[in-house]
Amino acid sequence: MLSEHEPKIAEGCRIETTTFGRFVEIGAFTDILNCEIGDYSYCSRRCDFANARIGKFVNIASGVRVGATDHPLDTASLHHFLYRSASYWEDAEDDAAWFEKRAARVTEIGHDTWLGHNAQIKPEVTVGHGAVVASGAVVTKDVAPYAIVAGVPAAKIRDRQPVEIAERLMALAWWDWGHHQIRAALEDFRALKAEAFLEKYGG
Numbered sequence: 001m002l003s004e005h006e007p008k009i010a011e012g013c014r015i016e017t018t019t020f021g022r023f024v025e026i027g028a029f030t031d032i033l034n035c036e037i038g039d040y041s042y043c044s045r046r047c048d049f050a051n052a053r054i055g056k057f058v059n060i061a062s063g064v065r066v067g068a069t070d071h072p073l074d075t076a077s078l079h080h081f082l083y084r085s086a087s088y089w090e091d092a093e094d095d096a097a098w099f100e101k102r103a104a105r106v107t108e109i110g111h112d113t114w115l116g117h118n119a120q121i122k123p124e125v126t127v128g129h130g131a132v133v134a135s136g137a138v139v140t141k142d143v144a145p146y147a148i149v150a151g152v153p154a155a156k157i158r159d160r161q162p163v164e165i166a167e168r169l170m171a172l173a174w175w176d177w178g179h180h181q182i183r184a185a186l187e188d189f190r191a192l193k194a195e196a197f198l199e200k201y202g203g
Contacts, residue, residue, distance in 0.1 A: 055111035056175040063118040067107040111175040168198050
């Protein structure tokens, strides 16, 4: 069973400067650097997250990369000897400014989102609440709430919910409910379509 006190982290993970919410699960051989991962969110195996704020109830399939880092494109070389210099020369230091700039390019993943297998979300992109990113998509621009995007680069396919319903779901913000409140509504989460759920719960 998952715990509200500490994340369930599978074997082979590398995690640095990251905070976790309640009931979080991290799949095997996942790398996480400089992230916040919200309550109830989980990922499958072999994911890679850097410099990201991942919301609550986020569903992340295997092989997903969030905040995929870039190389410098306007210099004479794009190789990482430019900024990981200490790995190559004893008298050289790593380029701290480069790493600070990289860390500042935060990717935002909204609540109740789904990132499909091998999807990639680039730095400084926001994926809105309730959105779906299809398998293999490369997201280079913001994704609207409750949109479904696919392709390389990712483009909108359709809305997951009509705009009116999406706005009501965001206003209801069920993802902020308490653990027991969600449990009490579990059968309705399972059985009711979104509009009927909103009618019952005042959204």
